[in-house]
Each structure stands twice: as C-alpha cells, then as structure tokens.
Amino acid sequence: MKSEFEQRRAPRKRASSPMPVVDVMTDAVLGQLGNLSATGMMLLGTREPRSGAVHQVTFQLPDAQHREHAVVIGIQEQWHEPAASAGQFWSGYRIISGSEDDVRAIDEWIGPPAD
Numbered sequence: 001m002k003s004e005f006e007q008r009r010a011p012r013k014r015a016s017s018p019m020p021v022v023d024v025m026t027d028a029v030l031g032q033l034g035n036l037s038a039t040g041m042m043l044l045g046t047r048e049p050r051s052g053a054v055h056q057v058t059f060q061l062p063d064a065q066h067r068e069h070a071v072v073i074g075i076q077e078q079w080h081e082p083a084a085s086a087g088q089f090w091s092g093y094r095i096i097s098g099s100e101d102d103v104r105a106i107d108e109w110i111g112p113p114a115d
Contacts, residue, residue, distance in 0.1 A: 049080050073098035
C-alpha cells in the first residue's frame with residue numbers, strides 16, 4: 001500500500017542521459033534534468049536559483065519513435081538546496097504552463113504509472 005505522501009505525488013521519471021534545460025529568454029542552461037513529472041521537474045545546476053523565480057524553458061524529449069520533441073514550458077522555482085558536489089544545486093520547479101502538445105510529450109515520455 002502506498003503512503004499518503006506517495007499518493008499525492010505525480011509519477012516521475014529520471015533522465016537517463018544528459019538533458020540540458022535552457023531558459024528561453026536568456027539562452028542560459030538552468031541545469032540538467034534530474035527527473036520530470038506531469039506537474040514538475042528537478043534540476044541539477046551550477047548556480048543557486050532565485051527563490052520563486054519564473055522561467056520559460058525548453059528541453060528535448062525523445063518520443064516513442066526516438067524522435068526529439070522540443071518541449072517549451074513555464075516553470076516556477078519551489079525549493080533548492082546545495083548538492084553533495086561543491087558548486088552544484090538541486091532545485092525543484094512546478095510546471096505552470098505548457099501547450100497541449102508539450103503536455104502530451106511529457107506524459108508519453110513518463111509513461112503509464114507503476115502499480
């Protein structure tokens with residue numbers, strides 16, 4: 001049986017290869033995708049993010065046919081903390097906007113929930 005905490009969290013998928021997440025406005029890499037869910041993402045970056053910051057970001061997700069889909073979504077920083085490696089930070093972001101195509105690409109990449 002799943003705990004109450006696990007039931008509230010959306011299923012997440014870890015990135016198995018480097019996936020840079022780029023701020024569309026500045027063209028700066030915010031970090032590498034750690035994991036992704038339908039409602040948020042975790043990044044590993046080299047700069048401490050600003051609390052509550054809002055970004056429009058893009059990153060590439062492979063589809064079922066191994067084609068790359070450029071996802072563009074709006075995210076807002078929810079938390080961050082230093083990583084074990086000096087000069088790196090883990091940060092969690094809530095997805096606040098995205099097109100139907102981008103939401104579908106995220107859902108397809110994550111796959112069905114595990115029981």
